[in-house]
Amino acid sequence: EGAPISGFSHQYVMLNKPAGVVTALTDATCKTVLDLINDRDKTEGLYPVGRLDRDTEGLLLLTDNGQLGYQLLIPEKKVTKVYEVTTKEPLETTDIAAFAAGIVFIGGEMCKPAQLEIVDAHRARLSLSEGKFHQVKKMFLSVGKKVIHLKRIAMGPLELDESLPLGSYRFLTQQELQLLKPYFTYKEG
Incomplete structure (x- = not known):
């Protein structure tokens, strides 16, 4: 209607990973963290930032922003x-x-x-x-x-939302994205 649309050019998902699910894009024998994301919410290139062992639970960030993922994982950042x-x-x-x-x-x-x-x-x-x-x-x-x-x-400034049930996910809030701002190499949003 002639009004500019604002939003994010990338996707940022907080997952409360349950035990028994592997942190991988695909696996022929096990359920993966991507299997927990509804197809309607998946974008091309969505991947987990870092790893959690199969039997480890908790906070896992998924994004299609490769630069952010890199910044959160490089040893120099000491996240x-x-x-x-x-x-x-x-x-x-x-x-x-x-x-x-x-x-x-x-x-x-x-x-x-x-x-x-x-x-x-x-x-x-x-x-x-x-x-x-x-x-x-x-x-x-x-x-x-x-x-x-x-x-x-x-993980860094991002804390697991304790109200998020195991195996569930949600998109990051504006406030959470602001906390991650120091790790962005360009302006988002």
């Missing part, structure tokens, strides 16, 4: 990811110091220092800025603790 962790064995205050010093895996691979906050005997909150293969589980195993539940609750 912090926060996890809620439940362990089989009780946590100890010595674990806090071990994580702060940087865990060394068998074989000599060293993790960057991470912040561990013990919530109770078997639950903790872990903040880290890298993403090695099965890193969180391996870090806890290195201090003698087996992870029995893992959930990502934040």
Whole structure:
């Protein structure tokens, strides 16, 4: 009707990933995170930013904005990811110091220092800025603790909407996009 249309040239989706779903575009044997998105909401090029293990739950950002995804994942940006962790064995205050010093895996691979906050005997909150293969589980195993539940609750400034049921998704709000603004390499919207 002659009025300019404003909106986003890209899609930004928050998914509360359930356990048992793989973070992949396609998989012949398992349900993928893209299978959880309705066809009407999928755009060409929509992909998950980073990975969550098959049995890990929580926040996963999907977008078709490759530059944003790249900016959130490059090590130089040091984007912090926060996890809620439940362990089989009780946590100890010595674990806090071990994580702060940087865990060394068998074989000599060293993790960057991470912040561990013990919530109770078997639950903790872990903040880290890298993403090695099965890193969180391996870090806890290195201090003698087996992870029995893992959930990502934040990635950089983006926090999981706790009202979003497992397996559900929604588009990011304007406010959430503003929080991500420092990671955009061009103006969006």
